[in-house]
Amino acid sequence: MKKFLTLLVLLLSVGYPFIVYFGLQNIDAKWLIPLLISILALRWYVSEQAEQRTIIVITLVILVCILTFSGYQFGLKFYPVMMNFSFFILFAGSLLTPTSIVEKFARLKEPDLPVEAKIYTRKVTMVWSVFFIFNGSIACFTALYASDETWMLYNGFIAYILMGVLGATEWVVRQRVVKA
Numbered sequence: 001m002k003k004f005l006t007l008l009v010l011l012l013s014v015g016y017p018f019i020v021y022f023g024l025q026n027i028d029a030k031w032l033i034p035l036l037i038s039i040l041a042l043r044w045y046v047s048e049q050a051e052q053r054t055i056i057v058i059t060l061v062i063l064v065c066i067l068t069f070s071g072y073q074f075g076l077k078f079y080p081v082m083m084n085f086s087f088f089i090l091f092a093g094s095l096l097t098p099t100s101i102v103e104k105f106a107r108l109k110e111p112d113l114p115v116e117a118k119i120y121t122r123k124v125t126m127v128w129s130v131f132f133i134f135n136g137s138i139a140c141f142t143a144l145y146a147s148d149e150t151w152m153l154y155n156g157f158i159a160y161i162l163m164g165v166l167g168a169t170e171w172v173v174r175q176r177v178v179k180a
Contacts, residue, residue, distance in 0.1 A: 055090050063082060
């Protein structure tokens, strides 16, 4: 059941900009808020790491503040900004600890990482932190100033392409680092 819910969360998260865009064209924004809260609740339920659950709670608190002071439509469009900000806090915050978040992920596959790998994972964590600031800034700009179509295109397509390119690039670099 948990695997099904994890897949559902993934599909809803990836499809979120499209759901919001088409939903805003046909219904009042306040009727989409339960969907957003459901996605966050499901994310919290399927998350097994305390850090991820903390990020979800922070996102929910920020969401409630935005909805209270800015309205439903803005709150819906600001969700990608909040997620990027939350991931930035998770990744950048881990740089203040002895073990970065990327190192934690790496240790799941290889518990005995050499010192060089620890240095490398800190650099990768920094790169992802910068990415989340960059991506979140563009998501914020699209939520504030762009048309709904541009918001959907960036947050529902381009952002995922950029994330994939960064992930693939990191994988290629890691293969070369491991061989060296």
